[in-house]
Amino acid sequence: MGADSWEALADWYDRKHGDDGDLWHRALIDPPLLRLVGPVEGLRLLDLACGNGYLSRRFARMGAQVVGVDASAPIVERARLRERRHPLGITYHVGDATQLGMLGSASIDIVVCNMALMDIEDAAGAIREVGRVLRPGGRFVASLNHPCFDVVNASAWIVERMDLTTTIWRKVSRYRELSAGVVPWRVEADRIARTPAYHRPLSWYVRTLRTAGFVVTAFEEPEPTEEFLAGSPSGPWVAQIPLHCVIEARKEP
Ligand SMILES: C[S@@+](CC[C@H](N)C(=O)[O-])C[C@H]1O[C@@H](n2cnc3c(N)ncnc32)[C@H](O)[C@@H]1O
Structure with missing residues (x-):
């Protein structure tokens, strides 16, 4: 089954995240990401x-001076619309993560990439480009699907009920293989849209970051908050096995 483009999902994606992010972002992934990012006042982000x-x-x-870049023009249009309605001084560009020509070398203090590295076809090219635009000593903080437990189209939950106990398993196949797949999103009650996604093993990310001149300085596996546990049926499962991770890497001086 082929993938739709992110362009086709722009409206739905904008509504899904609104101004605060959906439940998975707001109550699961963002808290450890924001902790790792830390204070940003005065930083070029x-x-x-x-x-x-x-x-x-x-x-x-x-308090950060923010530049946003995304490859999907309709999604960036939604971001610009929010900026026009409530200006915060953010500049948005439509652009590919592998070609950030609109930004000078060593011009950025911190790069955040939230839940997107696994959606970027040439993630090695994107990481290289992040290395170019970051100042020496600058940080790259990225959240992504956990490569060990969420392999696109090759991982699933198993809920095993035995006597009075329930055991949650996560089965994974083709872990070592660099692979491409599609992610299904229920955009309407009776319509599923699909976007492309790419699996690489965890060691691939660490090696690629090293090659681009980064040192990995932190690694988190988001744990459900009370809000997530209350709001998502997957809460108790994710409490046992993380589906996401957050990597912090520092560009070597
Ligand atoms: C799951 S969304 C995450 C968006 C946002 N960071 C968030 O947390 O809501 C993935 C985003 O990656 C963008 N994307 C995919 N490939 C890209 C590329 N090569 N360069 C820049 N953006 C890309 C898509 O357009 C989409 O907006």
Whole structure:
């Protein structure tokens, strides 16, 4: 089954995340990401693959000078619309993560890439380009689907009920294989749209970051908050096995 483009999902994606992010972002993935990012006041921050800009706006409210880049023109249009309605001084560009020509070398203090590296076909090219635009000592903080437990189209939950106990398993296949797949999104009650996604093993990310001149400085596996546990049927499962991770890497001086 082929993939739709992100362009086709722009409207739905904007509504899904609104100004605060959906439940998975707001109550599961963003808290450890924001902890790792830390204070950003006065920093020049690039939100790479920024989507509708809900995080860009959060960083701008925290005092950062924010630039957002995303390859999908209709999604960037949604972000610009939010900026026009409530200006926070954010500049958005339509652009590919592998070609950030609109940004000078060593011009950015911190790059955040929220839940997008696994959606970027040439993630090695994107990481190289992040290395170019970051100043020496600058940080790259990226959240993504956990390569060990969420392999696109090759992983699933198993809920095993035995006597009075329930055991949650996560089965994974083809872990070592670099592979491409499609992610289904229920965009309407009776319509599923699909976007492309790419699996690489965890060691691939660490090696690629090293090659681009980064040192990995932190690694988190988001744990459900009370809000997530209350709101998502997957809460108790994700409490046992993380589906996402957050990597912090520092560009070597
Ligand atoms: C799951 S969304 C995440 C968006 C946003 N960071 C968020 O947290 O809501 C993935 C985004 O990656 C963007 N994307 C995919 N490939 C890209 C590329 N090569 N360069 C820039 N953006 C890309 C898509 O347009 C989409 O907006």
